[in-house]
Amino acid sequence: MASDNRTAMLEKIADLHAEQTKAVEAGGKYIQRHRDRGKLTARERVELLIDEGSAFLELMPLAGWGSDFAVGASMVTGIGVVEGVECMIVANDPTVKGGALNPWSVKKSFRAADIAAQNGLPTINLTESGGADLPTQKEIFIPGGRGFRDLTRSSARKVPTVSVVFGNSTAGGAYVPGMSDYVIMVAEQAKVFLAGPPLVKMATGEETDDESLGGAEMHSRVSGSSDFLAVDERDAIRQARRVVARLNWRKQGDEPAPTYAEPELDPENLLDLIPTDLKEPFDPREAILRIVDGVGTDNEVAFDEFKPLYGSALCVGWARLHGHQIGILANARGVLMSNEAQKAAQFIQLANQKDTPLLFLHNTTGYMVGKEYEQGGIIKHGAQMLNAVSNSKVPHLTVIMGASYGAGNYGMNGRAYDPRFLFTWPSAKSSVMGPAQLAGVLEIVARQSAESKGLPFDEAGFAPTKQMVEQMIEEQSLPYVLSGMVYDDGVIDPRDTRTVLGICLSVINNQQVEGAMNFGVFRM
Incomplete structure (x- = not known):
């Protein structure tokens, strides 16, 4: 059976890689044309920007999947380390319709801004965009103004934005560098203006050209809208790295344990765990022990389970992951009953009491139904769990491993409950019910x-x-559909779960973790 599970999962992972490749190659023939002009692609710019040898956690790479727009939504977003500082990086892909923003680009950029705000991350915009995709302007124009609002609010929180302008940044896009804390423009490439020469001619009758109207040289010498003039793209990226190096940036959260052990069990065997039929349960402890730190000098067990004999359909307990302490809630059997809901509510309160982030591992069909369970108070007990999840203030991480149906998705901290990060495995399914x-x-x-x-x-x-x-x-209910709608932050290979969560926990600690002081009324 394990062999069958592995074979099925490997097929899903191969399919995932094929779908992710569509985002990388979305520009098609325009990628080479872009390079022939002496320009770097969006991903090449990101690679040069981040510290050598460091990881880049790409987020929402399948945004727009299943829509009329290119997979990836003409934008690369993710978290990378620049001069030792974890930053949110947003790079327009000019090889896809000139980097024009479509409705999924806007949704993706909003999610990136939320992640940056929740975790106190500086943002680096690698800008080259023709602005809004005009045929879909009715879906972009009104909500799009939020992007400018987010830039100024971030600055007010002393979390800066650095904009590097490689090409067009026109009309509303001109406000991206205009509202950023630091702006770098590439000579003879950057074009930043509210209206280009043709529109200026139509509006005022004035004859002008790109450079005098909005070129990098003009903005660096005359308007002052540019802080640094770069001679080329590589120089612009070098200057962006120097800006970040001078931010005097300090993380506010707790430091992880300096040393930690690798997992007790081999992460490779995560591929064997998920049944091809999600109605078949599996033991989440098998997954947990392949994700969390192994036994070290300061702990006796890798996973310290809480209330193991009560509400056994939900497994909860404490562990460390890359040296960070976490609490874990994982579905041991698909259904959630009253005992499980009450156990979860108590555990979430305990995590808040000691300022410990929580990890939710989904494989749930929802809350139990039936006369016996309704009379036993399943509604009020489920409400206790939802109350605890809703009002918890410690950071939440969510991984949907298998099923995530009905209100079980809510109780286990699905997208509607604002987890800091949410990832799905290729085996995941999520809907109102099976x-x-x-x-x-x-x-x-x-x-x-x-x-x-x-x-x-x-x-x-x-x-x-x-x-x-x-x-x-x-x-x-399939993961690509949900990921395409930006209901998760990415579909990941199960074997990468530990690394992805380790990055997320490090990012979270840019700010101090503080638990809730009040959960309101629990219906008893």
Whole structure:
């Protein structure tokens, strides 16, 4: 069985790599044309910007998947280390429609801004964009103003933004460098103006040209909108690194343990864990012990489980990951019952009491239903868990390993509950309920409707509808669909989970971690 699971997961991972490659190659023939002009691609700019040998955690690489727009949404976003400082990096991809921003680009940029704000990260914008994708302006114009608001609010919090302008940054895009704390422009390439020469001619009758209207030289010598003039792209990136080096940046959070052990069990075997049929349960401890630090000199066990005999369908406990202390909640069996909900609520309060971040590992079909459980108070107990998740102030990380259905998605800190980071495995599925269950519910409703009218239920006639609904829900619950809609921060290879979470925990500690003082009323 493990071999079957591995084979299925490896196929999903190969498919994931193929989809991610679509984002890398989204510019098609324009990539070479861009290079022929002596320009670097967005990813090449990022690679030169970050510290040599350091990791770049790309976020939302599949944004726009399944839409009419290129995978990646004409933008590269992620977290990289620049001169020892963790920064949010946002790079326009000018090989995709000139870097024009479509609705998914806007959504992706907003999510990047949220991550930067929540974790106190300086932002570096690598700018070269033709502005809004005009055919979709009605979806971009009104919400798009938030981007400028975010820039100024970040500056007010003493979290700076550095803009490096490599090419066009026109119309509304001109306000990106205009509202940044530091601006670097590339000579003979950067063009920053509210209106280009043709529009100026139409509006005022004035004859002008790109350079005198908005060139890097003019902005560096005359308008003062540029702080540094770079001779070429590599010089611009060098100057951006020097700006970051002079920020006097200090992390406010706790330092991780200086040494830690590698996981007790081999992370490679994470590929064996997830059943091909998500209705089959698996022991999340097997995953936990392949993600968290192994036994070191300062702890007796890798995973210190809390309340192991109570509410056993939910596994909770304490561990360290890359030296950072964390609390973990993981579904041991798909369903959440009253005991599990109460156990989770208590554990979340304890994590807040001692200022410890929480990691949620999803494989849930939701909260238990039925007369016995309703009479036993499943609603109020589930509400206790939701209350605790909603009002918890410590950072939350979420990984959807398998199923994440119904209110179980909410109780386990799904996207609607603002986790600092949320990633999915290629095996993940998320929807209001499982496809078979939802189609079955519709069949029951249709049957009851027919009976109420005194008509026979046409089971054969309803079969195609049932099959269509089941297939539709199955497709809509797949990880690429959710990732394309920016409902996660990326689909990841399970074997990379430890590294990805380690980066996230380091990022979180740019700010002090402080738990909630008040959770409001728990219905007892």
